[in-house]
Amino acid sequence: MNAPPDGELIGRCRNGDVEAFGELVRRYQQAVFNVCFRMLEELREAEDLTQESFLRAYRKLETFDMERPFGPWIRRLAANLCLNHLEKGRIPQMPLDEERDQSIESVVPDPERHHIREESQKRVRAAIMELPPKYRAVIELRHFQTMDYAEIAKTLSIPISDVKSHLHRARRRLAERLGND
Amino acid sequence: MTEPEHIDSEQLQAYLDQELRPDEEKAVALHLAECAVCEREFARLRALFREIESLPVVDLDRDLSPTVLDAIRSTQAPSVTMRMIPLFQAALAAILLGLQWPVIRSGFLRLSATLDHWNIQAWLQQEAVSIQNVLAGIVLRTRAWMEGLFTGLGSHVPAWPVSAWWLALAGVFSLWLLGNGFLLRNIERRKNRR
Numbered sequence: 427m428n429a430p431p432d433g434e435l436i437g438r439c440r441n442g443d444v445e446a447f448g449e450l451v452r453r454y455q456q457a458v459f460n461v462c463f464r465m466l467e468e469l470r471e472a473e474d475l476t477q478e479s480f481l482r483a484y485r486k487l488e489t490f491d492m493e494r495p496f497g498p499w500i501r502r503l504a505a506n507l508c509l510n511h512l513e514k515g516r517i518p519q520m521p522l523d524e525e526r527d528q529s530i531e532s533v534v535p536d537p538e539r540h541h542i543r544e545e546s547q548k549r550v551r552a553a554i555m556e557l558p559p560k561y562r563a564v565i566e567l568r569h570f571q572t573m574d575y576a577e578i579a580k581t582l583s584i585p586i587s588d589v590k591s592h593l594h595r596a597r598r599r600l601a602e603r604l605g606n607d
Numbered sequence: 608m609t610e611p612e613h614i615d616s617e618q619l620q621a622y623l624d625q626e627l628r629p630d631e632e633k634a635v636a637l638h639l640a641e642c643a644v645c646e647r648e649f650a651r652l653r654a655l656f657r658e659i660e661s662l663p664v665v666d667l668d669r670d671l672s673p674t675v676l677d678a679i680r681s682t683q684a685p686s687v688t689m690r691m692i693p694l695f696q697a698a699l700a701a702i703l704l705g706l707q708w709p710v711i712r713s714g715f716l717r718l719s720a721t722l723d724h725w726n727i728q729a730w731l732q733q734e735a736v737s738i739q740n741v742l743a744g745i746v747l748r749t750r751a752w753m754e755g756l757f758t759g760l761g762s763h764v765p766a767w768p769v770s771a772w773w774l775a776l777a778g779v780f781s782l783w784l785l786g787n788g789f790l791l792r793n794i795e796r797r798k799n800r801r
Binding site: 444445448451452455456459460464469473476477480481546547550551568574575590591593594597600601 | 616651656659660663664670671
C-alpha cells in the first residue's frame with residue numbers, strides 16, 4: 427500500500443485525526459532532530475526541542491500553506507525554536523571535547539555511528555557550538571537547509587543585510603577555529 | 608603595473624552562495640580567473656563550506672511520535688474541572704426550574720389560553736400590569752417551598768423581600784457568566800498555545 431502524501435495527512439490532521447500527525451512525526455523526526463542537534467549539540471535537549479517543534483507545528487497547522495512542502499516548513503520552525511531557546515539563555519554548557527564525545531557515544535550505538543567520531547566532524551561541531559546563537563542559526567539555515575538570503579531573513583525576521591553580515595562573521599569565526607584562514 | 612583590487616570576503620561568500628546579480632557574478636568569475644590571491648581565498652572558502660556541510664546525520668535512537676501524540680491529546684482533553692462546570696450549571700438551572708415550576712406552568716397555561724383567543728395584545732397588557740404580582744407570586748411560592756424544606760430540617764428561614772430574590776437571580780447569573788468565562792478562557796488558552 428502506498429504511503430499517503432504529506433498533504434493528505436495534513437488534511438486529516440486538520441479534521442482532527444491525531445494519528446495522521448503521528449505519521450508526519452515519524453517521517454520528519456530524523457530531519458528535525460538533526461536541525462536541533464546541530465543547533466544545540468546536546469542529545470536530550472535536541473530530542474526535547476524536536477518534540478516541541480512538532481507540537482508547535484501541530485498547533486500552527488491551520489496556517490500551513492498546503493502549496494508548500496511540509497519538510498522545509500517544520501525544519502525552519504525547529505531552527506527558529508532552537509534559536510529562541512538559545513537566546514533565552516538556556517544555552518547548554520559547552521562540555522569539553524571528550525565529554526561531548528562521551529555524551530554522543532553513550533546514546534549512539536557504536537557500529538552505526540562510528541563516523542561521528544571522525545576528527546574533522548567533531549571539530550566542525552565544536553566550532554559551530556562556539557558561535558553565538560544567531561550565527562549558528564544562519565549557518566544552519568544556509569548550509570543545512572539551503573535557504574537563500576531572503577528566506578533566511580524572513581525566517582529569522584531580520585534584514586537581508588544582517589543575514590549577510592551574520593553569515594560572513596560566522597564563517598570567518600569557523601575558519602579561524604578550524605584553521606582554514 | 609598596479610595590482611588589481613581584490614574581492615572582499617563577503618562578496619566572495621555571496622558568490623559561493625549564488626546570491627549575486629548576474630552582472631556581479633560575471634565580474635567575480637572573471638576576476639577569479641585572473642587573480643591568484645582571490646582564487647586562493649575562494650578555494651579556502653569553498654573548502655570551509657564543504658567541511659561545514661560534511662557533518663553526518665545523527666540517528667534518532669527512538670520514535671518520538673508516541674510522546675508527541677500523548678502531549679497533543681493531553682492538551683486537547685478538557686480537564687475534570689472544565690468538564691464539571693457545564694454539569695454544575697445544568698444542575699443549577701434544573702434546581703431553579705424546579706423551584707419555579709408552578710409559576711412557569713401557570714404562565715404557560717395562561718399564555719396558551721391567550722393564544723387560543725388570538726388576543727395577544729390584551730395578553731401583553733395584562734402581563735405588563737400583572738408582572739409585579741407574578742414576581743410576588745414567585746417569591747411567595749419559593750418561600751413556601753423553602754419553609755417546608757427548612758422546617759423539615761429544623762432551621763429558621765429568614766424573610767425574603769423581592770429585592771433578595773432579584774439578588775439571588777443576579778448571583779446565579781453571575782455564576783453562569785463566571786462558569787462560561789472559565790470555559791472561554793480555557794478555549795482561548797488552547798488557541799494561544801497553538
